[in-house]
Amino acid sequence: MLQQKIQYLVRSTLNITQKKQCPNCSHTKFDCLDTKYLVTRLYKCKFCKLNFRFPVDSKSFLEAFYQSKYKANYSDVTREITELPTDEDLIGMMKNNFYGKRNYSPFVKALLKSDSAKILDYGCSWGYSVFQLKQAGYDAEGFEISSARAEFGRKIGVNIHDKQSTVKNDNDLILSSHAIEHLPVVSEYIRFAATKLVHDGILISFCPNGSPEFRAREPKNFHVNWGLLHPNYLDVEFASHTFRNNPYLILTDDWRYNFEQIEKWDGRSQIVGEKLDGQELLIIAKPNVII
Ligand SMILES: [Zn+2]
16 A cells, blocks of 8 residues: 555656546636645535535556556555455355445436446446346346456356446447546546437446535544545436436435435436435436437
8 A cells, every 4th residue: 555655656746747637528718626645635526516525647658557457545544456256255145135335226226217228337346246137037247347257257257347338229228337537537427428328228337425514523534535546426416417417316425315306306307415414425317418
């Protein structure tokens, strides 16, 4: 972790003269929300409302980085994100449907009200969530930028694409869990996902909540949550601005959601939940439906 951090600081210092430009929309007017290690800043773009870390990393750097092993800091714990289970562990995990790992089937079911649909999990790591979705009856596949992790998914019988070009075009729902905050250009992902969804298709993104209400509640964690691994720190304002012409349901929570509220969403309205200070932001939208 220390070596990773030193490399990041050296890179940030070398990049400090980089042109200040929003990685999402290329605009050049920002507010500074936070600073770290003298050389890194969290800016909010005045145009697209994205909170992003400056200096930014190049696309090619990020692509190479996610092929490698890396670790992540979560407030007070450091986790080896890229660790893969042994074959022996895997057999036990498959038997109990990866119990203990977050299962997205209830979210999908609440939104689609159906047990059969085509689902893509974008940024699915080695695919346990794809396995769970398949167990729930969905026609599910994954996408993972790390070819090593995508390859590993074959061990549990799930299909994981490591190139966007091979992803099917007719998904009913694309979900990404804690992936969007790592991406070099969020808007490119949303455009890509829209082309891979049917007209009425749903895009779901879970990510850390960068909203000011969460910052007021947990200032220390807000400060920890952006940086090396999280170049984007999305908030409710960014989500509602990005999907301003589309139906959406935007919620924040501490990992438990009110499924009744999700079920009730009519797929046509724009709704922001009352709770804004949750640890996690959940963005649900229909990017191909214009209202
Ligand atoms: Zn912008």
